[in-house]
Amino acid sequence: MTTLDDPGRLLAVWEAAATAPPAARGPVLLHAAGLLPDLDAALDLPVGTVAALAARLSVDSFGDPVDAVLTCGCGEVLDVALPLEPVAGLPAGVTGTVAGGALRVRAPTARDLLAAGRSGDPLGTLLARCVRDAADRPVAPAELTADQRRAVDAAAEELAGAAAVVLRTRCPGCGETVVAALDVAELLCERVAGRAPAVLAEVATLAAAYGWAEADILGLPAGRRRAYLALAARRAV
Template sequence: MSHLCPPGRAAEHHGVRDLAEPELLLDAWGQASVAPPAGRGAVLVRLAGLCPDLDRALDLGVGECAALAALAHATAFGREVAGVITCSSCGELLSAQVSLPTAEELVTAAAASGPRQVSVGEFTVRAPTTRDLLAAAASPDRACAVLLSRCVLRGDGSPVDPAELTQEEKSLLDEAAEAITAATMTTLCVRCPGCGEHVRAALDTAAVLWDRIDIAAPALMEEVAVLAGAFGWSEADLLAMPAARRAAYLERVET
């Protein structure tokens, strides 16, 4: 089966759903928490209304999924994000702050990073999708071979047998796939105070979005548990209550 046919396109990016809204936040946390780490971005992009169904979200190129995850983050939690990267020269852990692109820029980036492919010699390489990453994660000892077999075709359209590739061909194909994906990724850049090296790394916006949800959802559940225990209100009533009012009631419980 050819994997070079265009996957289902993302929605038209109208009406992004706010994943910080209480009911949607808990739904997002519940669904993404049981998904494989490589698939969480697709789950969250779908819940944010940026793809009509999970199947199509899984078939988005990883660059497109990352741009849409960044859009979901900007909508729910703002554009400012922090990351940690390791200096490639001295190994020091560095913290970096970055502002995500504007919503308009992210929509443009997602559209531009749709199913893309490049020719490398006799081969055609396309950007991997989340579905490809999940397949690779299922066979960690063969991850590279799995990605090559799924994302690369020969000139005649036949799939590639990774065992028949030279190391040089594998390196060239890997570099081509990275170049396709990296063009749409948000990048962290920081100067290492230890050695002075300028360090750059791609920001995993899907992981950052999940981290924010994984912090916010349990905190919200704790609020609901405290208020339900104190006043006997239902979860639905508490989730429908404005955050400021919940906070005011919490102060009265704690005092």
């Protein structure tokens, strides 16, 4: 089981999160965590697979449920205890067929999202990359009928799995239903950012007390790190 209990791994993920483009954040975080050794291959995984892995890492490292904050249109801020365990277990599809087999839809990957983000027509780019006809030729979005477009959209949402989870909760302030897309990678970033300052402070304390290098401190087994921290605290008194 890979977790971020290892302080060196946690800091690597924290650092990667700061520079990763949003569309590739999931694969970049999982790569930094050591879960996906090949970043190039990780960028080609279906977004649902990546989101489910990120949910699993989040649960294993920080527990479940996660405290999430939603803001209603009326301005009310809602604290929600959000269980990620079911999200980690959601199946992710790779391809599906629609329109009686005339079209094949592939689950988008981070690489598809990056390409869409760079283009002037993100949705068109995504469709052109992810939809093929029965002869495996790309289909121009303009060639799709309205019915086919609806079927493609529905198939894409189904394939997205954990990457397309939507939260619904009632606002106690105004009684309206608040709907928000769940961004598992974003939540993982927040949880990592919440823990990182404490890890950095521990490293700084041990470095100041004993003159050890950061890499050596991060390499200490957890029990010994705690024992040395306790000793340093006693010396400082």
